[in-house]
Amino acid sequence: MTSAAFDVLGIGNAIVDVIARADDRFLSKHDLTKGSMMLIDEARADALYAAMGSGIEVSGGSCGNTMAGIASFGGKGAYIGKVRNDQLGQVFGHDLRAIGVSFETPAATSGPATARCLISVTPDAQRTMSTYLGACTGLGPADIDTRLVASAQVTYVEGYLWDAPEAKKAVLKAFDAAHAAGRKVSITLSDSFCVGRYRAEFRDLIRNQVDILFGNESEITSLYEVNSFEEALEMARKEAKIAALTRSEQGSVVIKGSETYAVPAAPVAKVVDTTGAGDLYAAGFLFGFTHGKSLAECARLGGIAAAEIISHVGARPETPLKGLM
Amino acid sequence: MTSAAFDVLGIGNAIVDVIARADDRFLSKHDLTKGSMMLIDEARADALYAAMGSGIEVSGGSCGNTMAGIASFGGKGAYIGKVRNDQLGQVFGHDLRAIGVSFETPAATSGPATARCLISVTPDAQRTMSTYLGACTGLGPADIDTRLVASAQVTYVEGYLWDAPEAKKAVLKAFDAAHAAGRKVSITLSDSFCVGRYRAEFRDLIRNQVDILFGNESEITSLYEVNSFEEALEMARKEAKIAALTRSEQGSVVIKGSETYAVPAAPVAKVVDTTGAGDLYAAGFLFGFTHGKSLAECARLGGIAAAEIISHVGARPETPLKGLM
Numbered sequence: 001m002t003s004a005a006f007d008v009l010g011i012g013n014a015i016v017d018v019i020a021r022a023d024d025r026f027l028s029k030h031d032l033t034k035g036s037m038m039l040i041d042e043a044r045a046d047a048l049y050a051a052m053g054s055g056i057e058v059s060g061g062s063c064g065n066t067m068a069g070i071a072s073f074g075g076k077g078a079y080i081g082k083v084r085n086d087q088l089g090q091v092f093g094h095d096l097r098a099i100g101v102s103f104e105t106p107a108a109t110s111g112p113a114t115a116r117c118l119i120s121v122t123p124d125a126q127r128t129m130s131t132y133l134g135a136c137t138g139l140g141p142a143d144i145d146t147r148l149v150a151s152a153q154v155t156y157v158e159g160y161l162w163d164a165p166e167a168k169k170a171v172l173k174a175f176d177a178a179h180a181a182g183r184k185v186s187i188t189l190s191d192s193f194c195v196g197r198y199r200a201e202f203r204d205l206i207r208n209q210v211d212i213l214f215g216n217e218s219e220i221t222s223l224y225e226v227n228s229f230e231e232a233l234e235m236a237r238k239e240a241k242i243a244a245l246t247r248s249e250q251g252s253v254v255i256k257g258s259e260t261y262a263v264p265a266a267p268v269a270k271v272v273d274t275t276g277a278g279d280l281y282a283a284g285f286l287f288g289f290t291h292g293k294s295l296a297e298c299a300r301l302g303g304i305a306a307a308e309i310i311s312h313v314g315a316r317p318e319t320p321l322k323g324l325m
Numbered sequence: 326m327t328s329a330a331f332d333v334l335g336i337g338n339a340i341v342d343v344i345a346r347a348d349d350r351f352l353s354k355h356d357l358t359k360g361s362m363m364l365i366d367e368a369r370a371d372a373l374y375a376a377m378g379s380g381i382e383v384s385g386g387s388c389g390n391t392m393a394g395i396a397s398f399g400g401k402g403a404y405i406g407k408v409r410n411d412q413l414g415q416v417f418g419h420d421l422r423a424i425g426v427s428f429e430t431p432a433a434t435s436g437p438a439t440a441r442c443l444i445s446v447t448p449d450a451q452r453t454m455s456t457y458l459g460a461c462t463g464l465g466p467a468d469i470d471t472r473l474v475a476s477a478q479v480t481y482v483e484g485y486l487w488d489a490p491e492a493k494k495a496v497l498k499a500f501d502a503a504h505a506a507g508r509k510v511s512i513t514l515s516d517s518f519c520v521g522r523y524r525a526e527f528r529d530l531i532r533n534q535v536d537i538l539f540g541n542e543s544e545i546t547s548l549y550e551v552n553s554f555e556e557a558l559e560m561a562r563k564e565a566k567i568a569a570l571t572r573s574e575q576g577s578v579v580i581k582g583s584e585t586y587a588v589p590a591a592p593v594a595k596v597v598d599t600t601g602a603g604d605l606y607a608a609g610f611l612f613g614f615t616h617g618k619s620l621a622e623c624a625r626l627g628g629i630a631a632a633e634i635i636s637h638v639g640a641r642p643e644t645p646l647k648g649l650m
Contacts, residue, residue, distance in 0.1 A: 020423075047643075054384065054424050055420065057382035057416060068379070087411055087413075087439075088412050091380075094374060098377060101372050114412075239640070289344045316379065
């Protein structure tokens with residue numbers, strides 16, 4: 001195995017967030033389930049946007065947020081994802097490159113616009129997300145540069161990619177290329193609804209291909225269809241090589257065979273917005289993992305990154321994470 | 326004079342702000358003068374954006390911010406400004422309509438993109454602005470619906486419009502239509518550099534057409550080329566019908582002939598970001614003016630709106646201003 005040009009290669013849905021305040025009546029009027037992520041088509045996205053209050057636009061996407069976190073720790077990251085050659089696509093690409101993440105996936109020159117996630121923030125600080133995947137559905141195996149995959153220590157993907165059939169094929173191509181080069185692959189379960197949609201495929205993938213699994217309590221209990229975190233943990237111990245499982249204020253538990261590392265959550269003065277906590281936990285963990293840290297230390301770095309992100313609005317770091325290690 | 330459908334019609338440069346953090350070295354490397362607004366062309370905008378850090382996109386424009394303030398007080402506003410039919414143009418229009426401001430100016434279907442203001446925020450909380458006017462330069466007399474002008478109690482414009490020759494003609498057409506309908510017209514001097522570019526025209530306009538003049542201390546002393554606020558005040562008293570002049574933490578002074586109303590600034594716990602203070606002062610003042618308030622009360626409402634805006638990042642209200650009256 002040659003030395004790696006990149007610590008982590010992320011593959012994800014390239015999405016620009018549109019964030020606006022809303023009240024509970026808005027959610028019920030538009031059939032939105034608080035705290036969930038729902039996929040919507042373009043017509044629904046246009047109608048929902050027209051009904052939303054004035055907003056701000058900011059680059060997002062679960063895996064994009066993770067890559068921003070890795071860069072913020074000082075790690076070397078690359079990203080594969082599909083935008084359209086439109087203004088929001090330019091914004092997404094700029095915001096990744098501006099923090100030092102390599103992003104060379106060609107933008108689509110026709111077809112749907114760059115993906116948007118319409119986020120309604122209610123007074124209780126919860127976020128309800130409606131995602132129009134747009135150009136993301138154009139991501140396919142042709143976008144996977146196998147030399148790029150081979151040049152990264154870890155290829156990390158989001159479960160959300162399963163929502164686009166060609167993107168799933170792209171992931172499987174990347175996983176094969178990574179393993180052929182002696183590299184590791186990693187996946188996040190993304191959210192419990194996503195797990196519900198692809199449970200069997202995810203379990204098969206975790207048993208046979210995934211080296212590092214990320215998930216939170218609701219995702220992992222959904223994956224194994226059990227009622228308690230402890231039961232899910234034991235299932236993951238049997239089926240996953242390494243699993244890093246997060247439990248909000250209860251910190252995280254990392255398992256690898258018979259080894260178990262329970263790490264408390266990093267202290268947070270005030271939780272402002274929990275969006276991105278899982279994305280940033282993965283960033284800290286993978287930064288540590290690709291820098292030769294112990295699994296317990298990886299979990300600690302994940303906790304530090306998650307604590308930073310939930311102490312302000314927005315899912316990308318405001319404070320350089322390398323200063324918080 | 327018939328009753329008015331709108332309290333205020335604003336005419337301005339329709340701009341989306343792109344806000345990113347920067348340090349002083351970034352400003353000097355890119356020849357940016359801290360705290361100023363500079364006009365740039367598309368090539369420079371592209372180069373500067375490529376060099377900037379990751380950012381957020383939010384609707385802006387001085388007059389757009391003022392209209393957002395008027396709507397936040399519960400006032401009825403309409404806006405005329407030119408965007409391109411692109412994604413940022415959609416964002417700008419959405420964000421005005423979402424707060425109840427009527428915005429029907431047709432978007433350009435060819436030519437330059439929607440205007441962007443690249444804002445570098447330094448650690449001292451100052452903002453340095455580089456504006457690419459883009460589609461704004463396409464605003465012209467044909468965009469002025471004289472019936473719309475006649476239906477607003479006050480037509481309010483920003484001095485920045487003088488940077489686009491056709492936009493200036495549009496303003497003059499609107500002023501004529503307003504006066505023909507027995508309505509008032511109002512202008513803000515926008516910034517001291519803008520005053521430097523158009524001093525003679527602005528003075529002529531103020532003497533002959535403007536009913537309400539807005540300016541801050543540096544703008545009004547630049548306009549009259551005097552060294553003190555007191556001298557500028559007496560010049561304004563001679564030349565302007567009504568002038569509302571702001572002095573940051575010293576509050577504002579309104580003059581009308583021999584009348585003088587000095588109103589202290591509203592208290593602010595912590596000044597976070599001064600951008601938009603002048604825009605929101607005008608909003609409060611004009612809301613009061615179009616609701617039959619005394620000039621002193623208009624100034625007080627302006628101060629309340631300015632205090633809200635400088636207590637958070639961003640130039641549009643976060644707290645409904647009608648609740649702060």
